[in-house]
Amino acid sequence: MSAARKHTALPKAQILIEALPWLTRHNGKIVVIKFGGNAMIDEDLKAAFAQDVVFLRQAGLKPVVVHGGGPQIKAQLAKEGLVSEFKAGLRVTTPEAMDIVRMVLAGQVQRELVGLLNQHGPLAVGMTGEDAHTITATQHKPEIEGELVDIGRVGEITSIDTGAIEALLADGRIPVISSIARSADDGHVYNVNADTAAAALAAALGAETLMVLTDVEGLYADWPNSDEVISRLTVSELEKLLPELSSGMVPKMEGCLHAVRGGVPTARVLDGRVQHSILLEIFTDQGIGTMVLPDPVPGTPRGGAQ
Numbered sequence: 001m002s003a004a005r006k007h008t009a010l011p012k013a014q015i016l017i018e019a020l021p022w023l024t025r026h027n028g029k030i031v032v033i034k035f036g037g038n039a040m041i042d043e044d045l046k047a048a049f050a051q052d053v054v055f056l057r058q059a060g061l062k063p064v065v066v067h068g069g070g071p072q073i074k075a076q077l078a079k080e081g082l083v084s085e086f087k088a089g090l091r092v093t094t095p096e097a098m099d100i101v102r103m104v105l106a107g108q109v110q111r112e113l114v115g116l117l118n119q120h121g122p123l124a125v126g127m128t129g130e131d132a133h134t135i136t137a138t139q140h141k142p143e144i145e146g147e148l149v150d151i152g153r154v155g156e157i158t159s160i161d162t163g164a165i166e167a168l169l170a171d172g173r174i175p176v177i178s179s180i181a182r183s184a185d186d187g188h189v190y191n192v193n194a195d196t197a198a199a200a201l202a203a204a205l206g207a208e209t210l211m212v213l214t215d216v217e218g219l220y221a222d223w224p225n226s227d228e229v230i231s232r233l234t235v236s237e238l239e240k241l242l243p244e245l246s247s248g249m250v251p252k253m254e255g256c257l258h259a260v261r262g263g264v265p266t267a268r269v270l271d272g273r274v275q276h277s278i279l280l281e282i283f284t285d286q287g288i289g290t291m292v293l294p295d296p297v298p299g300t301p302r303g304g305a306q
């Protein structure tokens with residue numbers, strides 16, 4: 001062995017050492033990961049996602065997965081001859097469509113993710129927001145052009161009970177949650193946007209971070225004209241930007257805002273198309289995507305969190 005080889009750390013060892021301060025910092029902390037339907041584009045990505053989540057669990061963190069499934073719902077509605085329509089960024093959900101939303105999210109997408117995670121051991125347990133009153137909602141009527149519009153069985157979260165999730169975490173499990181809620185008023189089940197559900201759960205659980213995996217690199221400053229990603233912004237900066245945002249980014253960035261305002265130290269939007277983006281973000285110095293931070297406290301240096 002040459003002298004140089006003997007005294008230089010191997011690249012793989014350097015990567016592990018770089019992870020050390022992050023492992024220490026995140027040990028025992030809850031991390032809520034939202035896996036968007038658009039990020040579940042191929043089998044390799046889904047398998048890599050499952051590896052990352054199990055890695056976090058084995059490294060001493062407490063991951064909680066909230067999944068979406070917009071494209072999968074759209075495909076099933078089309079098969080049944082039903083139209084997909086969005087208003088104010090939310091799916092118009094008739095009672096008939098609600099049955100399909102519930103079947104696709106809880107019966108297909110969630111089952112697949114639980115299966116992939118459990119290839120690594122008896123870790124994942126699937127549930128919906130209906131279970132143990134985890135997410136309670138009321139009918140959401142968005143305001144469009146000054147009027148409240150009825151978009152059917154779309155839920156607005158009224159309360160979160162974290163008991164069942166905390167019991168699973170204490171038992172070493174990985175909760176995998178579908179964004180469906182029950183109403184205490186009328187007993188109906190409601191379709192909740194998965195970004196919104198993930199953000200509300202992150203705040204209620206006192207998570208260390210919220211990670212939203214999607215099919216873009218992060219929040220683009222001037223979408224769709226440019227692909228320049230905003231790497232960091234404070235909640236006040238985000239609040240000013242919100243009225244300019246469109247489509248899928250609206251619930252995502254509103255969710256990040258809600259989570260950070262609710263006490264979650266950071267919320268991030270990451271490119272779910274990049275394999276192992278979760279590990280890169282949590283365990284390396286190389287921040288990717290967009291990070292939302294609290295406003296700096298006057299007199300302290302700006303945003304040092306990762």
Ligand SMILES: Nc1ncnc2c1ncn2[C@@H]1O[C@H](COP(=O)(O)OP(=O)(O)O)[C@@H](O)[C@H]1O
Pocket residue numbers: 035036037038039068069070213214215216218219220221222223245246247248249
């Ligand atoms: N400013 C923006 N930056 C990035 N993406 C944006 C922006 N505005 C709108 N989008 C759109 O939001 C989409 C992501 O939201 P969505 O389709 O709901 O994904 P998911 O299924 O992951 O929740 C992107 O693919 C992009 O088309």
Ligand SMILES: CC(=O)N[C@@H](CCC(=O)OP(=O)(O)O)C(=O)O
Pocket residue numbers: 035036037038067068069070071073089090091101154155179191192193194195
């Ligand atoms: C009310 C509402 O719009 N609910 C969403 C729930 C699924 C979701 O949010 O999936 P993504 O994260 O993949 O977009 C829907 O029906 O598509």
